[in-house]
Amino acid sequence: MIFRMNHGYSERMHVTNHNSEWRNCTHTAPLQMVITHETTRSNVIGQAINPFIRVAEVFVPYQVLEYRYVKIPVQIDITQEITRSDVIGTPINPFTGIAEDFVLFIRRYNDYFTVTTRSVADTAEQYLYGLMQSDKRNMERMAEVVPDSDEQSFQNFISNSPWSARVILNQISIDADSLFGGDPDTCLIIDETSFIKKGVMSVGVARQWCGRLGKVDNCQVGVFAALACRSHVTLIDTRLYLPKVWINDPDRCRNAGVPEEFIVYQKKSEQALDMIKQARNNGIRNNKVGVDGGYGKEPDFLRGLDSSGEIFMADVHKDQLIYLENPEPTVPEPKSNRGRKPTKLKAQTDPIRVDEWAARQPEDAWQIIPIRETTRGTLYAYILQERVWVWDGEEEEAHCWHLIVRREIDSPKEIKYSLSNASKDSSIERLAFMQGQRFWVERASSKTERVNAVSMNTRFAVGMAGITIWRL
Template identity: 35%
Template sequence: MAGVGGIGGDLDRWLEPFLAALGHRKRRLWAPLYLRGLLGPSERKSLQPMAASLGLSGHDQLQHFIASPAWDDAPLWRVLAEQANRLVGGPEAVLVIDDTALPKKGTLSVGVARQYCGQLGKQANCQALVSLTLAGREVPVPVGLRLFLPAEWTRDAGRCAAAGVPDAAVVARSKGEIALAELDRLIAAGVRFGPTLADAGYGASAAFRQGLSERGLTWAVGIPRNQKVYDVDVQLIPPAGRKRRPAPDQEPREAGAVLADLPWRKVTWRHGTKGPLTARFVAMRVRVGDGATWANNRHLPGDEVWLVGEWRSSGERKYYLSNLPPRTSLQALAAAIKARWVCEQGHQQLKQELGLSHFEGRSWTGLHRHALMTCMAFAYLQHRRLAGQRPARSGKNPDLHSGTATIAEPAGRTSRHHGAALR
């Protein structure tokens, strides 16, 4: 089977640290085969088509490898983090936190529920995975995919048990809490990166932002327009009389209102295949209102950060907070914020070319292990690309001559200000 996918011994050499972590002889056999199935020419990357493309008589042993709870895949996730760090890690890399949805029919697949599905752009029956992507030089490598369990699942221990959810995972956790736990795993594995980036689904949470700061990370995250902020010179008035807490000497205001009347400046943050990518931006230093509650659900001023506004050509306005240094330029702020785009490319290719969304099993173990194998396949292709071994593309599909999936080129050369934003 060494020649499947036209990748030969190169894949075997790249897999050596993963196989060393596996240990068990049979798993050392089936892991490369499963990976070759994901990388191969089959349009559908579920078990039966992969088994057929590999020339196997059936798919039972692939099923056992991917779904068996008898072995721990945590060592493979660690090796993946180490390999991703070797490929693209460093102080100028970014770590992008996001989530991706897998549309599903029925109610038995683990974690499936009616919730927002980004792929469809609406509420739909789907599984939601919290994703972490390490990216350097506009080259993404997914390093974490962890299922979010909706409340209707965590409240039903029997349903979780039927889907094989470990007892320790049957607990209500927000996507932000899952992301912070995955961050700790990556930091423990020695992954190196600069800013951590996330959209407003995460950035709206004060606990999430504070969790990033407590870990000593720089970050830039989206927020809703009604996020309350204070002027940077806000002062606290000591409590008097019956008051138990100090009070600020000014009222907090919504982020959208604070930036509305300031001068917005056109900024180019990157040059894409269709020309420069531009929008109007504005930024000012503020104290974000995420401290202790002092009155009528109003919060005391917290840390001093950047409040950034983006005015897109469509007329839509987006808002962000960032703890990048005070002397960071507007162009560097914009470049850091917009570096988050690269995870969308990764999600699309994980689903379409490597079969993340094709898994038909229902179990917790099977879903996460399939997700792990798709991330390993993605990392391997990035290894080939960075080594100059990328096979030629044939249209939008995997190259049928080599039989391997491919990873798209970045959208264009990196902005010359990108490094400044990430230092």
């Protein structure tokens, strides 16, 4: 399949992009060729600069693939009216279907790149092709592998062209919701990922916690929202976190292209709440929200979810304090008539750390519960569940929520703690399933780290978040 590019294949397994000498040639590929890790891309498809190959690599591992003789016409525009068989006959080639679906899918969004009398849809497509096929995903390297493109066009497209990233993200979230929104297992998962940087010019770059490295280092941090349903997951929104060192230097923000309305400090948990509210405004039909310990440790964040009617499953750190009985916060009576009267609330019972509580439980209290299906069968884990009270020291009333503790069967020292405001009659099996759904978005985030690094350098905040989502 070829689109707006002049590719030809020859018997000598050589490909050129703009040379009529090779037009309408036939590339002979071996039948029943066993592809191993040692087999390079050039062994399989020649030396083609082909924007579809990277797409195929993402989805289809090189494992015992079957190829047939394929004649690929040159300079053909793929439309919905042109079928796969019209383009390349009937090859048994999994790359073809992926490529065709990819091209047709991204062209659904062409109208969003049309502003006033000018369209940058072609550049948007080229940018996506570059993300897919470039080994190093920066604009210079992308322009080298995408014919008829150049780095300056990419820079202008990202930084200056007036298309709206917000509008595209909204549409992507609505499209994702049409696939599995409303399913009882659909959840909105908040996660962050970091992008390692060496310089100081990229928007939001600073010495801060880098999750990829597990330490403080120079990086950018993005907060993402993903819609997940069992093993299916896709990113639908994102925010770029601006550390205080940036907010406290407005000139630096302006020089980097940060709009005035964004030069206001927001905690990551506040950005997460904004994305959850945006999802509801877009009509996203998720039944719960999942977050990791970086957000679960924020009492105001959990309060915000609870007060807005969102069901959540929030990981917490092992030092999270809980109450086994209602602490019934009250202001103590003054001990004498002298001095100031007490004004702060005080719990009537003592708290305990979640790890200390779990360590006290007898072995027969742990239940073996199925978590999810894997390629090797059903994954099980030991689970503890208890109704506990959580109080932040300020609210007038404590919250009675579920505490879920998970211990891996093969790694007994690997223990995970979570709080949930799900209904009190929720089964332990259901709670364990909800707790395990973060696995899928963590996989999506790992892909995002590889693809979206170039996007976080450009068009402040949300630049090409939609690009990342398309890729996943």
